[in-house]
Amino acid sequence: QSVPTFLVFHQGRPVNGKVGALKKAQLAELLEPVLPRPAGSLKPKEVAQLAKQGHITLVDTRPAEVYGRAHIRGAINIPQGEIKTRIEELLDLPSSPVLYCRTGADSKTVAAELAGLGTPVSFLEGGVLGWEGDGFTLDRPN
Numbered sequence: 001q002s003v004p005t006f007l008v009f010h011q012g013r014p015v016n017g018k019v020g021a022l023k024k025a026q027l028a029e030l031l032e033p034v035l036p037r038p039a040g041s042l043k044p045k046e047v048a049q050l051a052k053q054g055h056i057t058l059v060d061t062r063p064a065e066v067y068g069r070a071h072i073r074g075a076i077n078i079p080q081g082e083i084k085t086r087i088e089e090l091l092d093l094p095s096s097p098v099l100y101c102r103t104g105a106d107s108k109t110v111a112a113e114l115a116g117l118g119t120p121v122s123f124l125e126g127g128v129l130g131w132e133g134d135g136f137t138l139d140r141p142n
Contacts, residue, residue: 010034024026039112040122045132047098047124056122057093061101061110070138072100072131083110087119100131 008016008030016030042050048057051074058075060067067077076093078086080101089098099107104127111123126133 008078009019009036027051030121038112039109041108041125042088042122043125043134044131047131048136050098055095056097056098057098058124059090059093059121061107062128066102068141070128070140072136073139075099075100080105080106083114084117086097086119087114090114090119090121096122098122098124101127103127109131119140 002047003020004022005019006017006027007014016032018030027132032063041057047056047058051058056133058072060071060075060077061078061080061083062071063079064077067075071077078089083090083099099111100123101107107123107127108125111121112124114121124131128138132138137139
């Protein structure tokens with residue numbers, strides 16, 4: 001009676017649960033699998049794994065000078081303003097493109113626009129900030 005119990009229900013059924021006090025991160029870990037996600041969104045950990053396996057090509061949509069200062073290892077640069085005119089280049093990549101920007105908001109918008117044009121692509125949730133927030137590093141040439 002004095003110990004908290006957390007149950008997670010999805011579509012009316014219990015899918016997970018824990019007994020005892022939980023930290024915010026532990027509670028988020030329980031809820032994350034059942035929360036809705038935008039179409040095409042990938043979390044930093046998912047992106048890191050897919051990139052390591054060679055299943056994706058990261059596409060930095062920030063301006064070239066920003067990309068030049070810091071970017072995710074292995075990423076190519078196609079600035080946001082040029083994406084629609086360089087769709088052929090996206091389609092010719094050796095693996096599925098995953099767009100990213102600083103926060104993920106712009107790349108999410110571009111991914112949605114491309115999907116509307118019949119070219120569905122994924123994007124990195126949280127962008128570069130989310131990538132670093134999850135403990136991953138950036139290449140900083142200089």
